[in-house]
Amino acid sequence: MKLRPLLSAPWAISLVSLASLTVAAGCGGSSSKTGAEATRSASVSLSIRWPEQTRLIPVGAQSIAIELRDSAGALLLPLRVIPRPTSGSTSTVVFNNLSRGDIVIKASAYPTTTGTGVAQARGTVGATLVSGQTTAAALTMDSTIDRVEIYSPGPLSFTKGGRLDLFAIAYNSAGESVFVDNSQWEWSISNGTDFLFYPSGDYAAVESNAIAFTYITLRDKESGKTTTVPVFSHRTNSEKIIFTSNRDGDEEIYSMSADGSGVQRLTSTANRDDLSILSPDGSKIAYACQPSSDGEVCMMNTDGSGQVNITNTAFNDQPFSFSPDSKKVAIMTNRYLTGGYEIATMNLDGTGVTRLTNNTNIDDAAPMFSPDGKKIVFTSKRNNNTDIYIVNADGTGENRLTTDPKFDESPMFSPDGKKIVFTSFRNTYNEIYTMNIDGTNQTRLTNANEGNYNPIFSPDGKKILFVRLYYLFSRDICIMDADGSNFKRLTNNSIEETRPTFSPDGQSILFESYTAGKGELYKMNLDGTGLINLTNNPASDSYSSWLGSRNDYNLF
Secondary structure, three states, X not given: OOOOOHHHOHHHHOOOOOEEEEEEEEEOOOOOOOHHHHHOOEEEEEEEEOOOOOOOOOOOOOEEEEEEEEOOOOEXXXXXXXXXXXXXXXXXXXXXXXXXXXXXEEEEEEOOOOOOOOOOEEEEEEEEEOOOOOEEEEEEEEEOOOEEEEEOOOOOEEEOOOEEEEEEEEEOOOOOEEOOOHHHEEEEEOOOOOOEEEEEOOXXXXXXXXXXXXXXXXXXXXXXXXXXXXXXXXXXXXXXXXXXXXXXXXXEEEEEOOOOOOOEEOOOOOOOEEEEEEOOOOOEEEEEEOOOOOOEEEEXXXXXXXXXXXXXXXXXXXXXXXXXXXXXXXXXXXXXXXXXXXXXXXXXXXXXXXXXXXXXXXXXXEEEEOOOOOXXXXXXXXXXXXXXXXXXXXXXXXXXXXXXXXXXXXXXXXXXXXXXXXXXXXXXXXXXXXXXXXXXXXEEOOOOOOEEEEEEEOOOOOEEEEEEEEEOOEEEEEEEEOOOOOOEEOOOOOOEEEEEEEOOOOOEEEEEEEEOOEEXXXXXXXXXXXXXXXXXXXXXXXXXXXXXXXOOOOOO
């Protein structure tokens, strides 16, 4: 009996083939046999080659279990298991005493030598056995892997200076774990500048001394299945929450621990200090100070020391966001005497001022750094409308992103810097949209015929947190997936709850709640449970900061 050479078969080069089996079926005795003996004279000879160079059978497979069934599905002979031969050799198994007619041959590859466990690949082919003739059939095995996942014992984030352990897992459609040889896992990382990456088989470790964001991709080379997850490094949650309070007579800047304890007054001036933002590295606080009738930008350390007026002009200046490396701050200012507010950046000591916009009688506002620090998105009231613009951090390359005749406001970058979330009145109500950073693919995410405000991406980019106006003076905190799905209302009160933000690790939400004009700061879990009043003070507490920017703006 002559078998067709395996590697010359046309299906051997198929990208989806994981195993190639050559089947020969024919008679097993003399043509002079008659009756029942003749009807059971057919046989099947099955040859299996494990060609290492083509990886047609999973590298981790140690055996193949073979079944022969008739057209009704009945098992014709006991299951036959072929142990894995030496790489590159051929194993042959022969099934004798088969009746002529139609049969189905099924082969399954397993990681054990006994043909047990969860199959790594399967293939099925039909054959017709005819007495006195030889029938050849080719069987292709396909991977049973339905998906691959990157698993971590905790969130896919870690404190800067720490380490995140990641594990590769493959699953079939039934949710069973499928064994993959370590040599077949392929890892990659999108941000090799801020992260150190150590992949090894089904395990990888990530480290970073920066506060940064990246994507990690995992691929099983045999099945071709891939998955990509966002990973970010962050400040520790135990670092301070910064907020404004009038509990000592006028508005001053305070700090407290994430559980509301350890409240410390940081400023003590005769005038208003508020609108504070915490630098991404947790070392500095920028805030709006008012040493005279004009608003200035002041800077201090997180313990309240080193307070410096870094603008010190006769005009109004207001801080809005830190650069990702915590070396610059973006501000709004009317110092240029153009009849409106312009956008500028400066070093944390007030030097190195870079003017980014130059318009007459126009307010440019809400400047937000991109995650890589190379661009700034902002709003502008030019063209008798509020639209969203983007500009390089050096002031070049300004580009208008929205052109709708209704207001577009509150732009915020996604953590990967590829998307911008914003609000728009273009459909009667203030709704939430996303777009690419070049203004394309503007997509409406909410459609509730209600006002929606203050959208902000979660640190992993998977969620958007925002405020929804349900009726007059009733605003609640809501959350949804970044594509607008899985909406959930987190608070449900007949009061104003606003300015939500995420904790550095993205696992908690901080927001402000107002009753009769008095503000309190609350913290809760992402699903709205675990609500805690952090301030619980007779005074009004507001304008909290746990991250390096604000998702609102107010002019003096």
